Amino acid sequence: MSDSHPTSQAHPHPNYFKIWGTLVILLIVSVLGPLIGIPLLTLMTAFGIAVVKALMVAAYFMHLNVEKKIIWYILLICLTLMFLFFFVIAPDIMNHEGTNWHSIGSAVKNSDVVHH
Amino acid sequence: MSESHSAHYNEGLIKKYLFSTDHKIIGMQYLFTGIFMGLTGAFMVYVFRMQLAFPGIHVPGFGLVSQAAYNALVTNHGAIMIFWFAMPVLIAAFGNFLIPLMIGCDDMVFPRINRLSYQIFFLSVIVLFASFLVPGGGFGGAWTAYPPLSAKAEYNLTPMGAPLWLIAVALEFVAFLLGGINFITTLMNARAKGMKMYDVPMVIWMIVIASLLFMASVGPLIAGAIMLLFDQFIGTSFYDAAKGGDPMLWQHLFWFFGHPEVYVVLLPPLGMAVEVITTFSRKKLFGYKTFLHSVYITGILSFVVWAHHQFVAGIDPRMANLFAITTLIISVPIAEICFLVMATLYGGSISFTTPMLFALGFIIEFIIGGVTGIFLGASGTDIFFHDTYFVVAHFHYTFVPIAVIGFFIGIYYWFPKMFGRMMDERLGKIHFWGTIIPFNLIFIPLFFLGMYGEHRRIYNYQHFPELNTPGLYFLRELATVSTVVMLAFQTVFFYNFVRSLWKGKKAERNPWKANTLEWVAPSPPPHGNFEKMPEVYRGPYEYGVPGRSTDFWPQNEPN
Amino acid sequence: MSSCTIPIANTRSVTGIRTAKLATWWIIGSEIVIFGGLLVSYLLLRLHNLDWAHDAAHTNTWAGAFNTFVLLTSSYFVVLAHQAAEERNGAQAYRYLWYTIGGGLVFMLVKAYEYGTKIHHGITLSSGVFWSFYYTATGLHGCHVLAGMIIMAFVAHAAKKGENLHRVECIGIYWHFVDVVWIFLFPLLYIAK
Missing domain, CATH: 1.10.287 (Helix Hairpins)
Known part of the structure; x- marks a missing residue:
């Protein structure tokens, strides 16, 4: 075949x-x-x-x-989505404080790390 | 390359119907499994709607609804209708049946992976049903499965039900990944000679774009599901804020998939509606390329709107602003698509056959669903509407047209091709009106209930004085009675379906005088589909071309 | 090819890329988002919880580095197998594929040694979120190595008889992808301390 x-x-x-x-x-x-x-x-x-x-x-x-260019596009689209995902959820998952709010739960545990 | 069939398909009955590699048989397997699951989901909604409208009632056919049973019913109704009804029927069943026929080849490119996909899907069904039977009962933490409720057995009280449910969902994802990759590769590589990118029928584009969206969005949730399984089984704390994890992470992983999923199930019925509307208005699709590009833009935007599900979950307010904007922007390409459909209808010679009625019903009801979404997409108004029945009504106004009406578009239109016989038009029309009128009577009351502040996820409203008024109970009873009526009218469909299988009028090859390639094959097509592999000379929607004796112009006719 | 005759659909190639290879790339695309979701989750929580560095100090950098070397070398072998397959030298491809499987085996043994010593010191999946990620990410990757080895054994078996030689390239592409995932896991879990 x-x-x-x-x-x-x-x-x-x-x-x-x-x-x-x-x-x-x-x-x-x-x-x-x-x-x-x-x-x-x-x-x-x-x-x-x-x-x-x-x-x-x-x-x-x-x-x-x-290889044909289309393969690059397939892979790059998947990678781009992951970068997008990272940067969009970073404000929630990575930083637990904002201008008018902060997360009490994470502040207790990480106070020594985050604030100094 | 010579394309003729020398192979003989002499298979025993079991091999032919249970372990076939023929894309049509696999499509049928998905179709009937999906219908069965749809009926299961419908039974669930009947039970818990009865409990909501008539608290404490012994539901006929079920009995007393306990709180745990109520939670499990609501959870599994949602999960089943999306994962085990909408997806298998709209994408897998119609995708399997239509893709090789409509692009003019004999099968999927990987028939055995196709069979494996169904087998894994079937396994997921078994695991799901097993999750109802284990000690503690089925999972009741909503189809979104937010931790910590889903992660800890001491909260959800379903130590076995929750992990089994999650495993079933994960298996379903694997099945659709395999199937989706098969669909995508088939469209890319196996098109008939002469079929260029813009000659592909819209429904095929839609199913394949849906598979692409699914493939690109489901990965993080698969990873997230593994993490949640470990949280449930081994006691890790990926989603436990007290131990350094983050429950918000699951919400993001889930909705990063969950929102594109809406478009995964929307696009296939949209494509079916396009096929039906062009055929029965005898007009070319208005703006094929515009339509396709609008769908591309919708698909891209669908990846940047997910956090509108989490406006009140405590996400960063700056992000909430961004997501509100992208959510409102996504209505632009969708509106564009609706306008293109209307422009196609304009000036056509419309015949109101049953599939046409369902296609028009789909467009109209979906527009209502889309417009009510604007209130939920704006982060300000969402604070009021969140987790009320307004949300429930909104997404049922999108999902019922998608899953239920979309399924009927496809069945009524392709039944002659699938089974070689015509369905009864009169019964079809009775079924249409018997579905569409109760449907509106179910969900319009729910909009009002939501505006009165009726919260979702409540087992018995008698416990809440301000929600325990006769006026609100009237609306709840109206919705429940309409549900029962709508379900009762489905017997007309099943009667029509079964009767037509044996007694229906014999269908010719091309009963609707349509252009696409599946109508070139015999009805029903044999294993291998075409006597001679067709070649394509033009686009799929050449209706009413001036100067021709017939008002249609099949894709495979050389002038 | 046991039960199923190859459909005409499989022999067509409108894009000019062979169907099996195209599908392999799509599978890799879907794997990118699976590993991507896991690694993005890890990275965000790691950057947020800087104290995980104390845990990360206990990973065995040398074992990780050795495993990187093993995978790189096995990738080298599998690409030689592909070259042999293109020259239609099935026996040669068979030999290189088995070298690759051997590399996978060494990788898994080192992994087992690492897991064993960790568990011996009382560090398990539930000893903290860093370790949960460590075991989940390396475990998921290990499953891919194992699956690759099994599939490769089948491909090698067929290649020896000169059948389905195009599959050597597909399994090779998959193996390289597993290698690339490890190339990122190595600094994320072993070097960053």
Whole structure:
């Protein structure tokens, strides 16, 4: 059956070993980064590198770099929805105080953390 | 690629009707399971409406309604009507039946995943019924299942019923995810030769967009349901404010799905109404692309309105302002859609067949439901109306047209294709008026009750002096009696349905003289659908084209 | 292909993307919102409850890092399997797929070791919301790894006989997605302290 299919995108394969090597080096950096102890650097090495690694896996291993654009749109729409969800519910879930109100329940527990 | 069938479909009866991979049989399985669940939900509403209008009555066919039973009935009425009636019938049954036929192919792209989808759905039905039978009885924490009520057995008093209910809902989601991905992929990849994006019949667009909305919105709730299950079973505290969790989180996870869900069930019957209205007014759909783009915009906006369900739940007031605005904006594309339907009707040669009556009834009643939503979408007025019967009346004015009337549009219109026989028109019209008049008499009183301040979720209004007046009781009794009358008139439908299966007039291939591809296949279509796979030359709504001898122009006719 | 003949619908490809692969991408889209909902919930509560950092200090960074390495390597193998499948070399694809399954197995063993030591120290699902999220997120991810391994075994079995070689790419895409999820779980649960 598989022969009748359009063998879509018979593209040349990149050097996967090199990509794997880069990913492992990035992994090592992201583990070592926090050991320096600068919070901003930790954030960048941890999450910045995670994004880079994810993009590399998506582009080269999942072949999104040669895939039809519509796949990107599918994934981006799903991701966008999650960002939207995060920022819209953040005022409720993350901050428990506003201009004219505050949540008593969370203030009791987190007073030492939130206010200082 | 040569597209002819060499395969023979010689299957035994059990294989053919219970374990078939044929999209039409799976559609029928969804249809009949959905109808059965719809009747279950209808029985529930009959029982608790009797209790509300005549407190303490021994309801015929049920008996005395206890407080726990009342809560379980209301909860499961809501959940069943949305998850086990509207979705399986409107999306799964009609989607399965119509998509391959209307886009001109022989089946879904993944027939066995399709079968698996129904089997998981069937399992969810069994788990749901099991949840009624366990010690403590069925879950009674409303279909929204807000924690802490749903999370803690010491509050909801249904230690087994609540988790089983949640598992049933989760299984139903899995079934519809599988089915939805199948629908989407089928439309994208398996269209007949020549069928371009704007040649796809509107009902197919609607079912697939509904599947897309479902797929994109249900994920957070699946994650949330796992978290709630852990809260119930293992004693985690995801939703327990005292231990660092947040009950508001569930509300957001739920309504992030819950509001798009409204459009998930709205769009398929809207598409059916479009098919019926164009066919029976013999006119081209006015503004096909505008219609489709309005639906796109509705779909996008449906993801940013969810918090209007939570205006009084203590959300950030700045967010409440934003959500009030987006909620009012979403009525613009919906209004656009209604205008396009009216413009389609304008100047058409309208014949009031039963499906046409139901389609028009759908549009009119839905507009009432939409307009009353404006009061609830504005965060100021919602403070007064929230959790009153005004809300109940509003969403039933949208959901009953969607689920019940929408179901009848589809059944009356596609019955000849599904079963090869015509339904009786006279009985159909009796059924229509017997449904639509009591429907209004049920819910118009509820609007007034809501404005008088009648709170939802109350078991017996005799306990509240200001709600225990003869005037209010008259309205409650009017609504309850109308419910019974409306339910009684459904026997006309079932009589008509069963009788027509055997005694109805034989249907030809194209009894309504419609354009879309399903009318090219024999009635009922065999396994494999078409003798020869059709090709498409034009859009689906070419009615009354000047210079032609017939007033319709099937999509597959080469000039 | 046991009971069901392949429908004509499955052989069409209007978008130019093979149907099985298209469906795989849609499944990944739906998985993004499932994991997304869970991780957004975690992130918001984590940013709100800064004292969870005390709990997070007890996660085993080295085990997490090793598991990241294992998954990255198994992703490398599965992409080699895809390359072999495209060259219609079923035996080679079979071999690489089993290397990948082996990687999954190592991952699950390390996971089991982590869970075991945590539970041994009295840290369970209900020891606080951070740990609830820790177990739920890694557990959900672990279920995906396990499911991927099982499906991959079936795909490998068929690939050895040269059947359904296009499925190697689909299971590969799924496996990479599971890898990507872990790439984000790792900093969220193990590094951020």
